Amino acid sequence: MPAFDLPVTELERHRPDIEEPADFDAFWTSTLKEAGQTNALVSVRPVETGLRLTRTWDVTFRGFAGDPVRAWFSRPAEAGELLPAVVEFAGYGRGRGLPHERLTWVNAGYAHLLMDNRGQGGQYGCGGDTPDPHALAPGGPGPAVRGLLSAADYHYRRLITDAVRAVAAVRGLPGVDPARTVAVGNSQGGGLALAVAGLVPDLAAVLVTAPLLCGIRRALDLTDAGPYGEIAAYLSVHRGAEHAAYRTLSYVEGVSFARRAQAPAHFGVGLRDTVCPPSGTYAAFNRYAELTGTDPRKEIHAYPFNGHEGGDAVQVRRQLDWLEALLDGRRR
Template sequence: MTLYDLPLDALRSYRSASAEPDDFDGFWADTLARARSHDLGARFEPVDAGLTTVEVYDVTYAGFGGHPIRAWLVLPAGESGPLPVVVESIGYGGGRGLPHAHLLWASAGFAHFVMDSRGQGSMWSEGVTADPVGSAPSHPGFLTQGIEAPETFYYRRLITDAVRAVEAAHAHPRVDAARTAVIGESQGGGVALALAALLPGLLAIAPDMPFLCDFPRAVTITDHIPYSEVGNYLRTHRTSGERVRRTLSYFDGVHFAARCRAPALFSVALQDTTCPPSTVFAAYNAYAGRTKEIEIYDFNDHEGGGSVQQAAQLRWLPKMLAA
């Protein structure tokens, strides 16, 4: 794959044409108020995962609609706390998987909370959380489920689950709620942007190749999933374009980024055909926090920086969450 998007100089100044809805803040305030009307009920069940350097808890808590959401909490063994916490959302189609896949942040001395994505977890990493909410006709995948209205859209549920995941992580006695970071790749990066906007007390955010950003450009510049699901849906539902654009505007990472204040470490891959680099820069350029950086991987597709980016986060995040 060669470079196909804007040149880097143009990316650094690119601004999205995504139109923000007038009631964006009211929509999300109402959504979270409804979710918080349900008892969080966070439960932490110890799990013997055959690991000696970490302690693992199987977590259940109430997400959107009070629905049960699963997660892992991984803690460094023998650390009494309180520990800074890294809350992670998973990439598109994946689930929380198995505990031994989540050793990095606990090995660095952090509590690590990994949210399962409702209804996902059958494409590349196993999930166990069902989505009890039905959907009108949609294209295979998740990006068009309930897309005819923001109230029914799948990502209203997923982002709300993630807000409640941060609150569930804070419910554990060995977690220092005042030192919280959110991270994620792709879909997880897009969700992290939403969290940094909706939870102003976060100390850091690290979104890698974030999905769910600059929908007007994303759905027209790439024919890769997940963005291609929108075009495929509209190819059949020919009169739904305006309703779909309105729905997506409530979930665009560009609008969340404009409300974020926490220090941020982004990453982007310039040959990424899944989350085009212009859509990542759209969120980065809109990001309102005074402290922000972006790592650029010139010759990578959606695998991004991989372990090199993890090493960058390991250098950066401890400074952000220092006591």
């Protein structure tokens, strides 16, 4: 697929206006206040994985509406000191899978929490273990359209709340330095990490690649691929529902979360990405932290000939180097 979005010179200064609802902050303050009324952690159970150099626990924490959300928590087996924690969010249609699937951050010396996606896990990978008991509002079968006609009922209200609660949960786990908690994700996971950065003011860093839910209105005009295609397909049948859908989506717009974030940020983007168009990533990057009165360290890496895979392992290596330098600097 050739490059289809804005030219690079325009992407680098792309700062679109966002139709942000007047009660955006009140909506999320109320949602998170309700979710935070109880202790996040429910259970922490060690599991045998066959890995000698990694210790893993099956974690359950309370997410949206107190619903139990599953996660894998892993640490290097011989680490005795408090470790920085990487909270990772999985992509669209994925669950937490099996505990030995994602070991990069543990091998780099971090504590690692991989959150399960409620009501997902049936499209890719090795499945998930967290149902979504609230998925009964009007909308389509896919997560991107569940409850689409009401912000209160929308799937991503629940999933973003779970993501924020995952940060609270990891900070209560053994051997974690709560002051060095990092949010990481690609695609949907990148959108969740960016939302966490906008809702958790003391996050140590955020690392996102090809984030979903950024520049949503433009993405719906550009692509029929992936989750945006599900939304377009739903609206093609439910004619006249656009206004309600757009209003709901404005409460989960990643650029709005990026404007409120203040943690150091590392971005990656493939310029031929038809799943999460690059203009959305650049919009979030260019408007990052603009409402916070801060000027956090941030950088973006673009891959001109890559699509949704972005920089793949090259980008991961850049993330590892960047985060190590950032956190080592904090220790000094």
